[in-house]
Amino acid sequence: MTNPLIHAFFMGRAVAEIVNEQLENALTDALSELGKFDAEQRERLRHFTQEVIDRANHAAETYSGSSSPTATSPSSPPSDVQATIDDLRAEIALLRAEIQRHRSSST
Template sequence: MSKPVTHAFFVGRATAEAIVDRLEDTLTDFLSAVGKFDAERREDFRNFTEAVMSKTVRVETTAAATYGTGYSSADLQELIDNLRAEVAHLKSELQQYREQNGISQ
């Protein structure tokens, strides 16, 4: 074997090893970034969930203080029925408005 061929072999081998090292580093960095992103999203979701639950407790407490907890099942059903009637009435008025003004849905 001649010396230039041996030299070319070792240069190629060193180049391949350097490329593999770079790919390993790049893959490691990428996987680290993905893991960090996932952890941040999970933390954001946890914080969001806690904020929603905290607000729910505040609203429930305020509603209980404002309206009391003395509603019977019949009172709640009447309230629901009244709200449904209001929604139906508003839908009807909205439909009439759309028809009068030529607005399609």
């Protein structure tokens, strides 16, 4: 290779080939990572959906197991709703009294 022009041509060609290969590898890697990310997200979504369905089924089974056998329509309330309301009112009253006691002791 005595001619510097031919040498420069082959050097440029080699540089272009190497840059092309590196660009191809980088693009392939990026697309591979994107594919893995997409697959992971789909798997997470599938697990999330399954978890929601399982919890909803469990809650429905728990609700249907605790409702009275005479209740046939879903709009009819369970028999212990009034007791639950009374318990909640009692807890609220206790909490109000505790808050009042805390306020009076801190002043």
